[in-house]
Amino acid sequence: MSIDWSKLGFEYIKTPFRYLSYWKDGQWDEGTLTEDSTLHISEASAALHYGQQCFEGLKAYRRKDGKINLFRVDENAKRLQRSAQRLLMPAVPVEKFIDAVKQVVKANADYVPPYGTGATLYLRPLLIGVGDNIGVKPAPEYIFTVFCMPVGPYFKGGLTPTNFIVSDYDRAAPQGTGAAKVGGNYAASLLPGHQAHEHQFSDCIYLDPETHTKIEEVGSANFFGITKDNQFITPKSPSILPSITKYSLLYLAKERLGLEAIEGDVKINELDRFAEAGACGTAAVISPIGGIQYKDNFHVFYSETEVGPVTKALYEELTGIQFGDKPAPEGWIFEVE
Numbered sequence: 001m002s003i004d005w006s007k008l009g010f011e012y013i014k015t016p017f018r019y020l021s022y023w024k025d026g027q028w029d030e031g032t033l034t035e036d037s038t039l040h041i042s043e044a045s046a047a048l049h050y051g052q053q054c055f056e057g058l059k060a061y062r063r064k065d066g067k068i069n070l071f072r073v074d075e076n077a078k079r080l081q082r083s084a085q086r087l088l089m090p091a092v093p094v095e096k097f098i099d100a101v102k103q104v105v106k107a108n109a110d111y112v113p114p115y116g117t118g119a120t121l122y123l124r125p126l127l128i129g130v131g132d133n134i135g136v137k138p139a140p141e142y143i144f145t146v147f148c149m150p151v152g153p154y155f156k157g158g159l160t161p162t163n164f165i166v167s168d169y170d171r172a173a174p175q176g177t178g179a180a181k182v183g184g185n186y187a188a189s190l191l192p193g194h195q196a197h198e199h200q201f202s203d204c205i206y207l208d209p210e211t212h213t214k215i216e217e218v219g220s221a222n223f224f225g226i227t228k229d230n231q232f233i234t235p236k237s238p239s240i241l242p243s244i245t246k247y248s249l250l251y252l253a254k255e256r257l258g259l260e261a262i263e264g265d266v267k268i269n270e271l272d273r274f275a276e277a278g279a280c281g282t283a284a285v286i287s288p289i290g291g292i293q294y295k296d297n298f299h300v301f302y303s304e305t306e307v308g309p310v311t312k313a314l315y316e317e318l319t320g321i322q323f324g325d326k327p328a329p330e331g332w333i334f335e336v337e
C-alpha cells in the first residue's frame, strides 16, 4: 500500500474489507465481512428502478495515541432509520449499524490515515432494495453494506474559502425527501452541481423550494453564517438534510464559543448581516464560503482567500473533539476497540 495521505482528495479507493448483511423474510442475517467489492443483485431491484435506497456518511479519526475515534455514530444509525422509514425500507438496528461500522474500521485499520495528516477514513453505509420486482412497491429483499476509504478534503480548498453559486433548480420539494439521505436527491443535484463547477464554483446553494428567498443548504453540506453581532445562524426547514455536524456546531457555538446559536431563516437578500459563512458536513467538515453568486450579484463574506476567526475557531473545536485532542461532550465519541 502506497498512499500519500497528504494528497488525498475525496475519491473512491478500494480497501480490503466491507460488511454485508441481507434482509429476507422479515429479518436481517448476522452480517459478515467480505473481500468482494462487487454487489450481485437482481436486474429488477427496486434500488435501481425506483431509487429505493438510502445511505450514510461518517468518518473514523486516528488519535495522537494511535487509537481510533468514531464521531456520533449512533446519530448516523438513527438517521438511516429515519431515511429508511421514509422509503418504506426495513430499519437497521442501531446496535447492528454501530457494530458493522466498527468491524469495517478494525478490518481496514491500516487505511485509517495517521494522526496529523488531516486525512480520515470515510465510511459509507448503504441500504438498498433488491430482489425480483418490477411494480412500484417496496423491494422483497434488502442489502445493508458498509465500505470505507481514506479521504482528504471534500471541497478542494479545505480551510481555504471557496465560492458557491445559488442554483435556479430545487434540490427537494417542501414535503418531499429532502430530509432523508437518499440517492434521488443527489441524482437531482448532478446537473446543477455540474453547471456550478463549469463556472468555477465549488458547488451550488439551494434556496427554499417554496419561495426561493431563503438559503436551504449546499446539497452535500448544510449552511451556516456568523452575524456581525456574534450569532451562529443555520437555516431551519423540513427539506434540509439534518446534518449531524450542523447540530454539533449549534452546540459548540453556544457552549464553547459563547455565541448565540439559532436555527432560523437566512434570507438570500440579507447576506450583509453575516461576517462569515461556511458549509458543514462530515465530508465537508467546515468549509469556509468566500462568496456567493446570486443572479448578477457576487457577495463576499469575510474574504475570498482567508478563513474568518469564528469559522476557524469552530473548525478547531470540532476537529479537536473528533481527533481526541479536546474534551468531547458526553456520548459524542465512540472508541474503536
Ligand SMILES: *Cc1c(COP(=O)(O)O)cnc(C)c1O
Pocket (backbone or CB within 6 Å): 057, 181, 217, 219, 220, 221, 222, 241, 242, 243, 244, 245, 246, 280, 281, 282, 283
Ligand atoms: C449528509 C449530508 C449533509 C451533512 O450531514 P452530516 O451528518 O453533517 O454529515 C448535508 N446535506 C446533505 C444533503 C447530506 O446528504
